[in-house]
Amino acid sequence: MNALHEQLRGLESHVEAAMAGAGVQLQPIPGAVPVVQVSIDGRQELPIFLTSAETQLLCLCYLWSDAEIRPDRRAEFMETLLDLNPSVPLSAFGRVGDRFVLSGALRRDASVEEIAREVVVLSDNALDALDALSDYLL
Amino acid sequence: MSVIRKMVTLLRGSARELGESIVDANATTIYEQEIADARASIRQAKDELASLMAKHLQAERESKRLQAEAARCEALAIEALDKAQDALAEEVAAQVLALETELGEQQRAEATLAAQVQRLKELIRSAELRLREHEREAEIAKTTESVYRATQSISDNVVNGGARLVSARESLERIKRRHEDLADRLQAAEQLERELGGSALDNKLAEAGIGPEAERRRAVMARLRAKQAQAGPDGGAAKPADA
Numbered sequence: 417m418n419a420l421h422e423q424l425r426g427l428e429s430h431v432e433a434a435m436a437g438a439g440v441q442l443q444p445i446p447g448a449v450p451v452v453q454v455s456i457d458g459r460q461e462l463p464i465f466l467t468s469a470e471t472q473l474l475c476l477c478y479l480w481s482d483a484e485i486r487p488d489r490r491a492e493f494m495e496t497l498l499d500l501n502p503s504v505p506l507s508a509f510g511r512v513g514d515r516f517v518l519s520g521a522l523r524r525d526a527s528v529e530e531i532a533r534e535v536v537v538l539s540d541n542a543l544d545a546l547d548a549l550s551d552y553l554l
Numbered sequence: 555m556s557v558i559r560k561m562v563t564l565l566r567g568s569a570r571e572l573g574e575s576i577v578d579a580n581a582t583t584i585y586e587q588e589i590a591d592a593r594a595s596i597r598q599a600k601d602e603l604a605s606l607m608a609k610h611l612q613a614e615r616e617s618k619r620l621q622a623e624a625a626r627c628e629a630l631a632i633e634a635l636d637k638a639q640d641a642l643a644e645e646v647a648a649q650v651l652a653l654e655t656e657l658g659e660q661q662r663a664e665a666t667l668a669a670q671v672q673r674l675k676e677l678i679r680s681a682e683l684r685l686r687e688h689e690r691e692a693e694i695a696k697t698t699e700s701v702y703r704a705t706q707s708i709s710d711n712v713v714n715g716g717a718r719l720v721s722a723r724e725s726l727e728r729i730k731r732r733h734e735d736l737a738d739r740l741q742a743a744e745q746l747e748r749e750l751g752g753s754a755l756d757n758k759l760a761e762a763g764i765g766p767e768a769e770r771r772r773a774v775m776a777r778l779r780a781k782q783a784q785a786g787p788d789g790g791a792a793k794p795a796d797a
Contacts, residue, residue: 447707449700458732461725465708469700471693476704480722512705519701546726553723 420450420468423528430532431456435539454535462542464535473522475534477542482514484553493552500545506534507541518542585692592685596678603674610671613664620660624653 421444428440431454439457444450445465454464465476485493497509497516507518518541520534627650634643720728759765 445704445707445711447703447710449703449707451704451707453708458736459729461720461728465704467700467704470696472697474697474701474704476701478705478708484722512701515705543726543729546722547730550723550726554721 420452420466423468423473423526424452424466424531426528427454427532427535430529431535434532434536456539459539459543462539462546464538464542466531466535468524471524473524473526473531475520475522475531475538476512477518477538479516479518479542479546480553481516482511486552486554489552493549496549496552504541504545506537509545518545585688585695589685589688589692592681592688596681596685599674599678599681603671603678606667606671606674610664610667613660613667617657617660617664620653620657624650624657627653 424442428442431440432438435456438459441455443453443455445453449467451465451467454466456463462477462479465478467474467476501509504518507520510517510519518538520538522530522534526534627646631643631646631650634640634646756765756767760767762768
């Protein structure tokens with residue numbers, strides 16, 4: 417837990433600078449693995465979660481749940497996600513359990529600047545994706 | 555067996571099962587054990603290989619020594635025959651035979667050792683490939699475990715905290731509305747600035763006698779003066795008071 421916090425020291429200011437001064441809050445999430453939630457003012461509904469795995473630092477943004485997809489357009493939606501995937505810079509669409517995520521992976525020992533860049537890109541992409549794909553959602 | 559194929563098999567069950575099977579079965583511990591075992595057996599096989607290769611070298615050296623000895627004895631036997639020492643020659647011939655028999659055994663042992671070295675090298679190579687595969691599996695398993703555990707922690711806390719139980723669409727609308735509010739506020743501020751900034755300037759211009767207000771004041775003054783001039787001599791009485 418502490419290693420991740422140590423690694424994220426100063427993340428707020430780096431993200432704030434990239435987001436034109438929007439406030440940024442970090443919050444540790446209790447649980448079995450170290451997880452830190454990054455909330456950006458104005459986008460509180462789409463926080464980014466950071467967690468460190470064996471060799472990678474993972475950045476996740478939960479987009480929607482399986483149940484929110486319009487059943488009549490489900491297949492079309494999945495294909496759209498597959499088609500979009502290679503084009504979305506630095507982020508990949510995926511599913512964890514019943515929740516769709518946009519995720520990015522960094523080296524385990526990534527610098528705080530690199531993490532900030534990833535957080536900003538992931539947040540922008542997530543918002544963009546949600547906006548672009550909301551027609552497929554209930 | 556490919557790791558991705560294993561994942562696909564697990565995924566065919568259900569996503570939840572995948573998460574549980576990986577987290578609950580403690581697959582990573584098993585992978586770690588397999589990796590440790592594979593490493594240990596590779597280390598052991600390498601030690602064994604070194605000693606086998608040493609034995610092979612010794613066998614080679616021994617064969618060469620026996621060959622040289624047999625050749626030397628052969629030469630001695632021929633020399634005895636040359637000197638018509640048949641009995642002696644026969645004795646040496648028996649020694650040659652004994653040496654050749656020993657050489658044959660030694661060469662068979664040497665060939666066996668060579669084959670064992672070859673087999674062990676192949677075993678080590680395949681064990682190393684397996685190890686790499688295990689390491690890749692472990693990495694995928696651990697990443698999957700992290701993702702599922704993190705998701706679990708996040709779900710638990712979000713549900714407990716009640717922070718976010720809104721749909722994606724609702725989230726998007728909130729963010730958009732907030733964004734529009736901000737854009738509206740910025741626009742309003744800009745407009746206000748424009749207006750206020752403008753009237754402030756008008757005031758300054760008016761004070762300097764420039765602009766429509768000053769013009770109107772001048773016009774009023776001109777009218778008043780004209781009226782005064784028309785009144786002329788009648789209003790003269792008032793003049794001295796001014797002077």
